Amino acid sequence: MNEPLVQHLTPEEIELWAQGLLPAAREGHVGACADCRLAAERERKLIRELAQLTRFAPEFGFVERVMAKVKIPTPSGPHLRPHTDA
Amino acid sequence: MRTYDRLAARAAGGRSVEAVKVGEVPKGCVISAKDRPGNLTGASDQQVAAWATQGHEAAFRELVRRYERPVFSLLYRMVRDRALAEDLAQETFIKVLNGIDSYNPQFKFSSWIFKIANNAAIDHLRKRELETLSLDGSPHATTPDQMRATALQLGDRSETPLQELEARELGSAIERAIARLRPEYRSCILLRHVEGHSYEEIARILDLPLGTVKTYIHRARNELRTYLEDRRP
Numbered sequence: 157m158n159e160p161l162v163q164h165l166t167p168e169e170i171e172l173w174a175q176g177l178l179p180a181a182r183e184g185h186v187g188a189c190a191d192c193r194l195a196a197e198r199e200r201k202l203i204r205e206l207a208q209l210t211r212f213a214p215e216f217g218f219v220e221r222v223m224a225k226v227k228i229p230t231p232s233g234p235h236l237r238p239h240t241d242a
Numbered sequence: 243m244r245t246y247d248r249l250a251a252r253a254a255g256g257r258s259v260e261a262v263k264v265g266e267v268p269k270g271c272v273i274s275a276k277d278r279p280g281n282l283t284g285a286s287d288q289q290v291a292a293w294a295t296q297g298h299e300a301a302f303r304e305l306v307r308r309y310e311r312p313v314f315s316l317l318y319r320m321v322r323d324r325a326l327a328e329d330l331a332q333e334t335f336i337k338v339l340n341g342i343d344s345y346n347p348q349f350k351f352s353s354w355i356f357k358i359a360n361n362a363a364i365d366h367l368r369k370r371e372l373e374t375l376s377l378d379g380s381p382h383a384t385t386p387d388q389m390r391a392t393a394l395q396l397g398d399r400s401e402t403p404l405q406e407l408e409a410r411e412l413g414s415a416i417e418r419a420i421a422r423l424r425p426e427y428r429s430c431i432l433l434r435h436v437e438g439h440s441y442e443e444i445a446r447i448l449d450l451p452l453g454t455v456k457t458y459i460h461r462a463r464n465e466l467r468t469y470l471e472d473r474r475p
Contacts, residue, residue, distance in 0.1 A: 167460040202467055205416050206435035211311040212318050212411060214328045219306045222335045229297045229343070 165192045174200035287351035294342045302339050309335075309352070313359045316432055320363035322421055324408055330366060334359040350443065357447045360429050367425050419469035426450075427462035434459050 165173065165185065172178040173186055173196045186193050282290060282304045290308075293301035313334055318327035338345075338355050345354055412421065420428060429448060433439045441459070445452045 167463075168456065198467060199463065202463060202470070203435055206431065206466075207438075209416065209436050210315075210411070212315045213311055214314040214331055218310050218314075218328070218331070219303055222306050222332055222339070223299075223303060225332075225336045226302055226339045228299050228302065229295065 164189065165196065170196045170199045171203070174203045288347040291342060291345050291347065291351055294339070295345075302342075305339065305351070306335055309355055312352075312437060313355060316356065316359055316429075316437070317363050319412070319417070319420060319432055320360075320425065320428060321366060322408065322412055324404055324411075326366070330362045331359070334362055349446065352437070353439070353443050353447050356433060356437065356439070357449075360433075360447060364425060364429075415470055416466075419466045422469055423462055423465055427458050427465065430455060430458040431462040431466070 163185065165178075165182065169178055169182055170192070173183075178186070186196055282293075282300060285293075285304075287305070287308070290301045290304050294305060310331070314327055314331045317330045317334070318324060321327050321330065334355065337358055345351065412418070420431065423431065426448075430444055433444045433447060434441070439447065441452060441455050444450075444459075445455045448455065450458075
């Protein structure tokens with residue numbers, strides 16, 4: 157008699173598991189399959205590391221430097237906003 | 243001289259959250275006085291963009307405030323040069339804000355701004371690839387003096403305050419692994435796992451088929467794991 161076909165997790169399912177979003181019907185496979193569990197745990201570790209990356213800030217005064225070059229629309233048409241420090 | 247230490251101190255910060263309500267404020271709609279800027283902080287990106295279209299300066303500022311860190315961070319990780327990333331970020335915001343009339347509120351504002359930022363980064367990387375000097379100097383140099391003058395000075399990097407800051411900010415194992423990814427993979431992985439965009443949004447941002455985005459992200463994660471495992475004992 158043939159072995160039942162093992163349906164390993166797809167990369168997308170592994171990502172869903174790492175985010176706690178894998179449907180319950182597939183959760184059982186993670187518990188039963190050592191290969192998928194290992195792959196999923198490694199994926200979760202990487203995804204967490206990426207999600208915790210720092211949000212870098214541009215140099216102080218960035219907003220003002222941008223605003224100095226933005227044309228604010230007016231009823232009579234756009235004009236270049238004069239630069240002022242907030 | 244720029245005070246880069248000030249930047250490092252401010253480096254860690256909160257993430258902007260986009261409250262998306264597609265079609266809530268269709269472009270060109272009339273906004274009543276009670277809805278005008280004043281409650282900007284809690285407004286959706288679409289609302290703020292609609293106020294900007296009407297000429298409210300505070301709305302422009304709010305959009306820059308919400309996206310300065312995400313856009314700058316994406317660009318910084320793409321080009322790995324602080325001053326250049328800031329120039330590209332400015333270019334992105336100026337293009338977005340001066341073209342606010344062309345924003346379609348049926349799509350996320352973040353998708354639109356990241357598309358413009360990513361295009362700026364990719365354009366720059368392609369240009370830089372063409373202009374890369376060899377270690378021996380410019381290919382256009384014809385005399386020994388010209389070759390010496392244009393040769394890359396390997397010892398120069400990491401000696402300036404800016405280079406020291408960049409080394410601190412981008413020197414961790416995960417940052418160095420991201421830097422080793424090809425640019426298309428880097429964009430995908432940053433948009434997916436740092437910015438939290440869906441696969442469909444990334445496909446729109448990068449103008450790529452959905453299947454390609456899935457493949458890129460899968461391959462990028464595999465490469466990142468390999469790079470990280472290579473350096474672990």
